[in-house]
Amino acid sequence: MLHGVFRTLLECYGPQHWWPGETPFEVMVGAVLTQNTAWTNVERAIGNLKAHRALDPAVIVTTPHERLAEWLRPSGYFNVKAERLRSFCAWYRQRGGHDELAKLATATLRDELLAVKGIGPETADDILLYAFERPVFVIDAYTRRLFQRLGLVTGVEPYEELRALFEQALQISEAGQVTLFNEYHALIVRHAKEACRRTPACGGCPLAQTCELKRSHGA
DNA sequence: ACCCAGGGTCATA
DNA sequence: TATGACCATGGG
Numbered sequence: 001m002l003h004g005v006f007r008t009l010l011e012c013y014g015p016q017h018w019w020p021g022e023t024p025f026e027v028m029v030g031a032v033l034t035q036n037t038a039w040t041n042v043e044r045a046i047g048n049l050k051a052h053r054a055l056d057p058a059v060i061v062t063t064p065h066e067r068l069a070e071w072l073r074p075s076g077y078f079n080v081k082a083e084r085l086r087s088f089c090a091w092y093r094q095r096g097g098h099d100e101l102a103k104l105a106t107a108t109l110r111d112e113l114l115a116v117k118g119i120g121p122e123t124a125d126d127i128l129l130y131a132f133e134r135p136v137f138v139i140d141a142y143t144r145r146l147f148q149r150l151g152l153v154t155g156v157e158p159y160e161e162l163r164a165l166f167e168q169a170l171q172i173s174e175a176g177q178v179t180l181f182n183e184y185h186a187l188i189v190r191h192a193k194e195a196c197r198r199t200p201a202c203g204g205c206p207l208a209q210t211c212e213l214k215r216s217h218g219a
Numbered sequence: 220a221c222c223c224a225g226g227g228t229c230a231t232a
Numbered sequence: 233t234a235t236g237a238c239c240a241t242g243g244g
């Protein structure tokens with residue numbers, strides 16, 4: 001079932017080439033800035049950082065709050081995100097940067113990320129999957145909504161429960177999982193923006209067949 | 220004018 | 233454990 005949905009989405013939309021970003025660090029910054037925010041707004045904020053050569057953990061931690069917040073303004077919640085970006089960069093530097101962090105086991109790295117103020121489960125998993133290429137399945141509101149419509153989940157399960165469900169249902173080689181999870185989450189987001197938002201009945205949606213299947217089996 | 224967007228923290232019960 | 237308030241910009 002989960003494999004089938006993936007196959008359908010991939011066939012319909014093609015590879016999404018996620019995450020947008022030239023370096024792992026840029027991916028991490030994007031993960032924080034995109035919290036509850038449209039990606040187009042994040043691009044402007046990252047553009048501001050680049051324009052001031054501030055897409056750099058050392059620069060971010062030493063830039064005054066007012067100034068950093070001003071660069072982040074387009075991405076919304078700029079005061080909050082300035083603090084979150086700072087606490088993240090402080091941790092990132094203190095732990096020796098990307099190459100040192102890459103030596104940690106996935107579970108350890110995940111715990112450390114979650115201990116950073118401003119990094120919750122979804123942001124941590126974005127970073128683990130798209131910056132560190134670890135096999136973790138990202139659960140977001142789109143994922144809950146899609147699979148709720150398909151009748152696989154209620155949608156109110158705790159984050160960890162859903163993550164375990166997807167990771168166990170999609171067991172292949174570790175390298176394969178990274179590629180699969182990367183594309184799967186990106187396709188779910190793409191699909192959410194594309195088709196099913198308009199019509200709950202899934203008109204013109206590539207998963208219409210799957211929805212029909214659910215209807216005839218359900219009830 | 221209203222709703223939503225690639226969430227998380229904190230206070231409260 | 234589980235709600236609710238709060239953060240704030242830009243596009244439809």
